[in-house]
Amino acid sequence: MNAQVPIDSPKDATDFADATPVMAQYLKTKQEHPDALLLFRMGDFYEIFFDDAVVASQALSLALTKRGVYQGKDIPLAGVPAHALDAYVSKLIRLGFRVAVCDQLEDPAEAKKRGSKSVVKRGVVRVVTPGTLTEDTLLEDRGANRLIALSSRGGVMAIASVELSTGDVECLEIEPETLSSHLSALRPSETLVADRLLQDEAVFGLLKQYGGVLQPQPSSLSDPSAGEQRLLYLYGVATLDGFGSFSASEMSALGMLAAYIDVTQAGKRPVLKPPAKVISHNHLAIDAATRNSLEIDRTQQGKREGSLIAALDMTVTSGGGRLLAARLARPLFQPDAINARLDTVAWLLPRRDARNDLRHLMRSLSDQVRALSRLSLNRGGPRDLTVIQNGLTVGETLAATLNDAAHDGIDPVLPAEIDSVITALIPSPPVAALRARLERALVEEPALSLKDGGFIRAGYSAELDEMRGLRDDSRQIVLNLEQRLAAETGIAIRIKFNNVLGYFIELSQKLAEQLVAQDTAKQFIHRQSLANQVRFVTTELVDLDSRIQRAAASALGLEMELFETLRDEVRSVAPQIQAAHDAICALDVACANACWAEEFDATRPVIDDTQRLEISRGRHPVVCAVLKSQGKPFTPNDVALDAEGAISARLSLVTGPNMAGKSTFLRQNALLIVMSQAGLFVPAKAMHLGVVDRLFSRVGAGDDLAQGRSTFMMEMVETAAILQQATTRSFVILDEIGRGTATYDGLAIAWACAEDLHDRIQCRALFATHYHEMAVLDKRLKALSNLSLQAREHNGELIFLHEVRAGSADRSYGVQVARLAGMPGGVVTRARDILTRLEEDNQTKLRLDDLPLFSHTRAPAPVSREHSKAETLLKSLNPDDLSPKEALEVIYNLHKLVKTDG
Numbered sequence: 001m002n003a004q005v006p007i008d009s010p011k012d013a014t015d016f017a018d019a020t021p022v023m024a025q026y027l028k029t030k031q032e033h034p035d036a037l038l039l040f041r042m043g044d045f046y047e048i049f050f051d052d053a054v055v056a057s058q059a060l061s062l063a064l065t066k067r068g069v070y071q072g073k074d075i076p077l078a079g080v081p082a083h084a085l086d087a088y089v090s091k092l093i094r095l096g097f098r099v100a101v102c103d104q105l106e107d108p109a110e111a112k113k114r115g116s117k118s119v120v121k122r123g124v125v126r127v128v129t130p131g132t133l134t135e136d137t138l139l140e141d142r143g144a145n146r147l148i149a150l151s152s153r154g155g156v157m158a159i160a161s162v163e164l165s166t167g168d169v170e171c172l173e174i175e176p177e178t179l180s181s182h183l184s185a186l187r188p189s190e191t192l193v194a195d196r197l198l199q200d201e202a203v204f205g206l207l208k209q210y211g212g213v214l215q216p217q218p219s220s221l222s223d224p225s226a227g228e229q230r231l232l233y234l235y236g237v238a239t240l241d242g243f244g245s246f247s248a249s250e251m252s253a254l255g256m257l258a259a260y261i262d263v264t265q266a267g268k269r270p271v272l273k274p275p276a277k278v279i280s281h282n283h284l285a286i287d288a289a290t291r292n293s294l295e296i297d298r299t300q301q302g303k304r305e306g307s308l309i310a311a312l313d314m315t316v317t318s319g320g321g322r323l324l325a326a327r328l329a330r331p332l333f334q335p336d337a338i339n340a341r342l343d344t345v346a347w348l349l350p351r352r353d354a355r356n357d358l359r360h361l362m363r364s365l366s367d368q369v370r371a372l373s374r375l376s377l378n379r380g381g382p383r384d385l386t387v388i389q390n391g392l393t394v395g396e397t398l399a400a401t402l403n404d405a406a407h408d409g410i411d412p413v414l415p416a417e418i419d420s421v422i423t424a425l426i427p428s429p430p431v432a433a434l435r436a437r438l439e440r441a442l443v444e445e446p447a448l449s450l451k452d453g454g455f456i457r458a459g460y461s462a463e464l465d466e467m468r469g470l471r472d473d474s475r476q477i478v479l480n481l482e483q484r485l486a487a488e489t490g491i492a493i494r495i496k497f498n499n500v501l502g503y504f505i506e507l508s509q510k511l512a513e514q515l516v517a518q519d520t521a522k523q524f525i526h527r528q529s530l531a532n533q534v535r536f537v538t539t540e541l542v543d544l545d546s547r548i549q550r551a552a553a554s555a556l557g558l559e560m561e562l563f564e565t566l567r568d569e570v571r572s573v574a575p576q577i578q579a580a581h582d583a584i585c586a587l588d589v590a591c592a593n594a595c596w597a598e599e600f601d602a603t604r605p606v607i608d609d610t611q612r613l614e615i616s617r618g619r620h621p622v623v624c625a626v627l628k629s630q631g632k633p634f635t636p637n638d639v640a641l642d643a644e645g646a647i648s649a650r651l652s653l654v655t656g657p658n659m660a661g662k663s664t665f666l667r668q669n670a671l672l673i674v675m676s677q678a679g680l681f682v683p684a685k686a687m688h689l690g691v692v693d694r695l696f697s698r699v700g701a702g703d704d705l706a707q708g709r710s711t712f713m714m715e716m717v718e719t720a721a722i723l724q725q726a727t728t729r730s731f732v733i734l735d736e737i738g739r740g741t742a743t744y745d746g747l748a749i750a751w752a753c754a755e756d757l758h759d760r761i762q763c764r765a766l767f768a769t770h771y772h773e774m775a776v777l778d779k780r781l782k783a784l785s786n787l788s789l790q791a792r793e794h795n796g797e798l799i800f801l802h803e804v805r806a807g808s809a810d811r812s813y814g815v816q817v818a819r820l821a822g823m824p825g826g827v828v829t830r831a832r833d834i835l836t837r838l839e840e841d842n843q844t845k846l847r848l849d850d851l852p853l854f855s856h857t858r859a860p861a862p863v864s865r866e867h868s869k870a871e872t873l874l875k876s877l878n879p880d881d882l883s884p885k886e887a888l889e890v891i892y893n894l895h896k897l898v899k900t901d902g
């Protein structure tokens with residue numbers, strides 16, 4: 001949802017004559033951020049005024065009150081405690097709002113020095129939007145959070161994408177018809193798009209569906225040359241030459257991102273990697289409908305549980321989890337690149353001990369790049385430094401472990417990926433120096449917040465140690481004073497502290513009265529009376545208080561300075577930290593796949609650029625795991641397809657009873673292709689894959705009522721897209737095309753699609769159908785074969801074998817499956833009866849191998865219907881004549897009859 005914030009704040013508010021100085025400051029800030037909810041820091045709260053207050057109070061269930069008057073009207077007010085900001089912002093973001101956070105930029109005491117009426121300086125420190133989150137509390141652990149920009153120049157479309165929390169930036173040129181494929185691979189949380197492009201209905205429709213929150217941008221922001229300037233500023237470089245060359249549309253998209261980052265981060269520059277240029281043709285294209293139907297990263301119900309990634313993900317770091325998801329979202333196309341990934345898994349597979357050591361080490365890591373991103377945006381704390389330190393230390397140990405494994409004599413050839421992982425993890429001299437410094441500087445478990453201090457180790461800075469000494473000594477002096485006053489007065493004096501009064505003496509009412517009655521009472525100055533307590537200070541205590549505050553403030557101030565120095569040092573080696581992090585993610589993914597391969601007996605696919613697909617004893621990675629967890633077996637199946645038709649058919653028709661496993665078989669083969677091209681081992685005995693350029697799946701669509709399309713219409717739209725876009729190198733699975741319409745229309749459409757796939761497109765394809773009549777196609781189409789899944793009837797029971805065999809099935813056993821599903825016995829018997837008659841009828845009326853002739857068909861003749869025994873019994877009764885006992889008897893009789901009927 002892209003929530004619009006209604007703004008009722010004064011529009012012509014240039015002079016704010018009627019406003020108090022603080023309100024004028026608020027109104028001016030609001031004018032600069034009209035589209036965001038403004039959270040305005042006042043003391044310990046973020047206050048929200050005017051219509052924002054009304055909206056926020058509803059969205060966050062806050063009390064709506066009022067404070068002051070503007071132009072004769074009360075000003076509505078809501079507020080959230082400053083310490084709980086993240087939680088509230090997160091809720092607002094989830095609801096689709098943009099939130100501008102306006103902070104106090106100086107200590108109120110500073111402002112007071114300028115005069116009693118002066119206002120504390122405030123400014124918007126960031127605008128929080130769904131695509132620009134950086135806080136762990138606001139982000140999903142294993143999910144990417146991308147902001148993208150879509151642009152079109154001279155007929156060329158481009159997407160630029162940034163993940164602010166990890167620093168990943170990329171851009172790519174795309175063909176307009178592949179927009180859905182790219183959007184569904186990137187899954188942006190927020191999309192920037194030039195106003196002009198939104199007028200294109202097709203683009204708008206896709207963005208609405210897959211683009212997250214849309215942020216239309218004026219065309220001035222999509223100008224490529226202005227974009228270049230913004231990029232230079234964002235990266236703090238004088239030229240972009242080092243980044244490679246970008247087309248006008250890529251530059252326009254990158255420029256939109258840069259402008260948006262500048263606004264939302266209030267001018268702070270995150271550490272970003274140079275934009276990686278993605279070449280669409282180097283990847284397997286998977287359109288949105290296919291991705292959805294294959295349930296790669298989530299099920300059709302939107303859950304991770306039950307998806308391919310959930311079944312495969314054995315990574316131990318969140319970065320590794322994100323990388324695995326990214327690799328599955330965008331598998332590769334070049335055999336060399338795929339084989340390079342597979343080499344790594346193959347190398348790790350036999351080294352079980354080393355793998356366990358590596359995984360154990362990686363488990364101790366926190367998200368380094370997210371910590372780095374927060375530090376670069378001045379949002380990080382001491383714990384983020386610890387995360388970096390730990391990452392560098394563990395990285396070095398990982399490199400050493402890999403080095404040892406490389407010399408274990410099992411296989412002298414080191415895969416290129418492992419080699420580059422080791423290189424990235426061995427620290428350069430400045431990184432090693434930083435690690436050593438962080439180790440010396442930081443305490444083991446620093447506080448979360450910078451303001452709490454105490455994170456710098458004693459002994460790191462002599463100056464800090466001295467100030468802390470002073471502060472701690474003063475505390476001892478307070479204790480001494482407490483004891484002395486107690487001795488002098490004979491009263492158990494307690495010295496306490498709070499932020500308002502500083503140090504004070506607190507006594508119960510009774511003790512206070514005793515104190516006041518004494519001669520010594522003069523030195524005690526009354527400060528406050530509460531219900532049961534009275535508070536005093538003494539001049540000595542006030543003096544001591546300010547000394548302590550000064551020492552504590554200077555110690556904290558110095559700690560902050562030390563923090564900033566360390567942070568800048570971290571920032572200066574950001575590229576090396578990012579490279580080490582990326583290396584760990586790649587290692588994690590490879591180790592995870594090796595572990596998965598070991599547990600699920602997976603194999604390395606042979607990848608080349610033939611046009612074959614041969615799988616021996618393949619298994620569906622998700623269904624097989626589910627059945628395994630229930631202690632049930634999964635039946636492996638083979639497939640052999642060759643687009644050139646040399647070693648096998650290129651198109652197989654798959655028939656078989658309902659529930660026999662047709663859909664599972666189709667999807668399993670598509671998923672094994674996705675896994676192989678993502679560089680992962682696959683659940684099969686053997687697999688040979690000639691790389692696929694585009695993968696298409698049309699499997700059981702649901703209604704898309706939101707778009708006003710029926711099931712059948714959706715099915716036709718998706719099938720049309722497949723037939724228009726598939727190439728000889730594509731792989732297509734079509735499941736029960738045409739089932740959503742009248743039988744003959746459906747059969748005609750399915751038939752024509754199969755012919756088109758076979759004759760014109762000539763790609764590898766599996767086509768499941770219940771139209772058994774289509775089996776005769778194998779006589780006409782030379783590269784088409786029939787496969788079927790078998791079921792047997794045994795003692796009236798239907799037994800599914802889940803085994804794929806050559807040849808076609810002759811029956812669907814739909815009626816038996818209906819019975820298994822618990823359909824009432826009477827309906828099943830009746831259906832069986834109708835089926836027999838329809839079959840007899842069809843045999844005389846239809847000759848479907850002459851398909852074009854079958855349009856002269858008649859609807860089947862109505863079938864006479866006999867009453868069941870239960871119905872006859874019921875008809876013979878008059879309920880009014882029955883006693884309760886007789887009625888009960890009738891129920892028992894009916895039950896018996898229905899059981900025998902069923």
Ligand SMILES: Nc1ncnc2c1ncn2[C@@H]1O[C@H](COP(=O)(O)OP(=O)(O)OP(=O)(O)O)[C@@H](O)[C@H]1O
Pocket residue numbers: 623627633634635636637656657658659660661662663664665802803
């Ligand atoms: N190879 C297999 N080994 C074991 N069980 C299987 C296998 N394939 C499928 N199954 C089981 O059979 C169920 C039905 O499979 P599936 O949905 O693929 O059948 P179908 O033939 O497509 O059915 P329909 O024609 O009704 O859509 C699955 O949920 C799974 O539990």
